Amino acid sequence: MRTTLCCLLAALLLPFLASTGLTAKGKKKDEGPKKHESKWVKKLTEDPKVAEADNDEAKKLLDALSKAVKTKDVAKIMAAVEPMVTKSNERFFKDLAKLAKDRRMNVRVISLRALGSQKEPAKKISSTLFAILRAKPFKHSAPTLAMAIDSLRRQKVKKKQIADEIESHFKKAQKPEVMKACVRYFGDMVMLDKVKMLIPWVETPQPANVNSPTNPPASYWRRLNEIWSEIKETVWYSLETMTGKDFKTRRDWEKWSRTLEAKRMGVD
Numbered sequence: 001m002r003t004t005l006c007c008l009l010a011a012l013l014l015p016f017l018a019s020t021g022l023t024a025k026g027k028k029k030d031e032g033p034k035k036h037e038s039k040w041v042k043k044l045t046e047d048p049k050v051a052e053a054d055n056d057e058a059k060k061l062l063d064a065l066s067k068a069v070k071t072k073d074v075a076k077i078m079a080a081v082e083p084m085v086t087k088s089n090e091r092f093f094k095d096l097a098k099l100a101k102d103r104r105m106n107v108r109v110i111s112l113r114a115l116g117s118q119k120e121p122a123k124k125i126s127s128t129l130f131a132i133l134r135a136k137p138f139k140h141s142a143p144t145l146a147m148a149i150d151s152l153r154r155q156k157v158k159k160k161q162i163a164d165e166i167e168s169h170f171k172k173a174q175k176p177e178v179m180k181a182c183v184r185y186f187g188d189m190v191m192l193d194k195v196k197m198l199i200p201w202v203e204t205p206q207p208a209n210v211n212s213p214t215n216p217p218a219s220y221w222r223r224l225n226e227i228w229s230e231i232k233e234t235v236w237y238s239l240e241t242m243t244g245k246d247f248k249t250r251r252d253w254e255k256w257s258r259t260l261e262a263k264r265m266g267v268d
Contacts (some may be wrong), residue, residue: 035190035241047154048086050117057129058089065095077107083116092118097128101135108138110146116151142175149181158189165196167194174223176230183231187238192266195242199253201235204228243267 054063061083066079081099084092092114099111112132132138132148139145149166156178165187171181183201186194205224207215239253240246243265247253255265 012103014267035188048117049147050088051091052085052119053087055091057087057091060093061087061089062095067083069099074106078110081107081110081114085110085117088119090118090120093121093124095122100128105141105143108141109143112144112147112151114243116147116154122155126152126155126159126162129155130155130162130165133162133169134221137169138249142173142177143171145169146177146181149178149185151184153181154186158191163191164191170197174227176227179227180231180234183234183238185233187241192240192242193268194264195239195267196257198235198239199250199257201228201231202239202247202250214216 013091044160051111060079065077065080065084071077077099081096084096096111096115096118098160100115102111103110110130115129118125129148129152133145149169152162152166166182167187172181173179175180183198184190186198205228206221209215236246245253247256255261
């Protein structure tokens with residue numbers, strides 16, 4: 001009788017424990033950092049809605065792509081790849097991976113976007129996207145880098161090696177398109193160790209001491225302000241998404257980042 005009651009009690013409690021995130025021993029499960037719903041999400045480009053293509057549909061799309069590639073017409077190739085942005089099938093990978101390295105930028109970018117929509121083979125997809133980030137021929141192509149990073153975000157790839165590579169692009173790119181993709185990646189992947197790196201971009205960049213003779217020239221600050229105007233809403237989105245906080249000033253963000261709450265959260 002006691003065994004039966006224990007089993008019944010366990011059956012009644014399990015749904016409650018699952019909903020609260022508690023284990024049977026009363027401890028919280030370690031689910032990692034949680035993503036907060038930011039009000040700035042409406043300012044971001046919406047991700048494509050992707051449906052699975054059956055093998056018959058996949059064959060038709062691949063046949064159409066093969067014909068388009070033979071014409072060498074960029075517009076026709078792009079039109080043939082476009083359906084694969086909203087359709088997923090493992091058979092698409094080989095052709096998309098090849099076109100993602102194409103010498104024609106428009107073909108590359110749409111193929112990278114389509115790769116980001118595919119479910120399988122996940123490891124090969126992330127490896128291909130990562131290789132694009134490190135490829136010398138594309139290091140000065142902002143649209144290529146930005147789309148590769150955005151597709152890694154949509155693939156939910158959170159490996160340290162890839163995150164470090166994306167951070168290096170954020171620091172050296174000085175191109176809003178690439179920096180915006182980096183910032184959104186950090187936010188959606190809830191990479192709390194990147195919070196302090198983003199805080200200086202909360203407000204208009206300016207020298208710590210405007211009267212210092214060692215300050216860069218005015219043209220430098222004009223360029224930073226141009227970048228800031230392009231990425232600011234994505235910065236606000238990512239910081240709020242990662243932390244659940246919505247401070248208005250850089251000073252308030254810096255003050256909070258030094259608190260015990262921030263450290264416990266994982267802000268380093």
